[in-house]
Amino acid sequence: MRNEMVAVEGEIKMENLKADDNVESHPYAFHVSGPRNVASPNWRDIINSSWKDSNYKRTVMACFVQAVCLLEIDRQENRTEENALAPKWLIPFKYKPSGAPRAGVALRGTLLKIQTMRRDIEDDLRFLAWESLKGSVRFNAALNALKSIATKYGSNNVCIVGHSLGAGFALQVGKVLAKEGVHVEAHLFNPPSISLAMSLRNIGEEAGYAWKRLKSMLPSNTDTQTSYEENVVFSDRSKAMGASFIH
Numbered sequence: 001m002r003n004e005m006v007a008v009e010g011e012i013k014m015e016n017l018k019a020d021d022n023v024e025s026h027p028y029a030f031h032v033s034g035p036r037n038v039a040s041p042n043w044r045d046i047i048n049s050s051w052k053d054s055n056y057k058r059t060v061m062a063c064f065v066q067a068v069c070l071l072e073i074d075r076q077e078n079r080t081e082e083n084a085l086a087p088k089w090l091i092p093f094k095y096k097p098s099g100a101p102r103a104g105v106a107l108r109g110t111l112l113k114i115q116t117m118r119r120d121i122e123d124d125l126r127f128l129a130w131e132s133l134k135g136s137v138r139f140n141a142a143l144n145a146l147k148s149i150a151t152k153y154g155s156n157n158v159c160i161v162g163h164s165l166g167a168g169f170a171l172q173v174g175k176v177l178a179k180e181g182v183h184v185e186a187h188l189f190n191p192p193s194i195s196l197a198m199s200l201r202n203i204g205e206e207a208g209y210a211w212k213r214l215k216s217m218l219p220s221n222t223d224t225q226t227s228y229e230e231n232v233v234f235s236d237r238s239k240a241m242g243a244s245f246i247h
Contacts, residue, residue: 023083028070030088035059038092049098061106061161061187063089068106069163076115101159101185103149105173107142109164112213123165127192133172142173150182159185167191 023029038059050056067089074084081087096102110120123136133139142160149158155177162170167188174186 023085026085028066028073028085030085030091034063034066034089038063049100051097051099058187060093060100061159062163062189063093064104064106065108065161065163065166065189069108069111072108072111072116073113076113102153102157104159104161105142105146105149105170107138107160107162107166107169109162109166109168114213117213120165124192127165127168133169136169139169139173142169143176146173146177146184147182150177150184155182155184159187161187161189162191163189165192 025032027033037055067086070084070086070089073079074086079085110124111117112120119137123133123138126135127133146158146160160170160174162168168191170186170188171191174184177184
């Protein structure tokens, strides 16, 4: 029995970091910003299952979301297996504790990089205006992925996890399946607020950050940049990490 992770995109605000930066000193490297309380499993953990520990479970889910976020950053920065950031966030969890889900869907939030900035801000505005994310291509991708693994493994053996905007997708996708009688475990980190004032402030901060990044990328005389829309694809490279990802 192998532990499979199906992931759909995580969130981070990136500074002007280049793909050729030293991974060992990168601020998002696992040993730099990862949890400090994750030890290699011993035989007691494997037999008794550390999954019964709520703190451990929360740590694992948070790391999965971060890994999904970094998968997208690795892709946009053309990182290779040698300098990729995402794999190290999965290494501590290569064994499957008794009781842990056999598969899961992880969703990122807003990623303010050139290839994801426009669509993610559109999703933020969509949630602000209608408190719904059903018009987003990411909503359909997440829903189809969760349905697929729930059918394959059974709803009791899968989970969904998201951070920020990704938590909004996770919550609404889970509700759709619940109405169909399919109930899955959910882990939500900092879901988007439905408070108008709070949402406007968050979007204002993201828009300001996006504008600063855009200005720093544009030359003095530039043509209008074409927009980039991501496709939902399956990545075989991630199977080497004991996981299957959608990003």
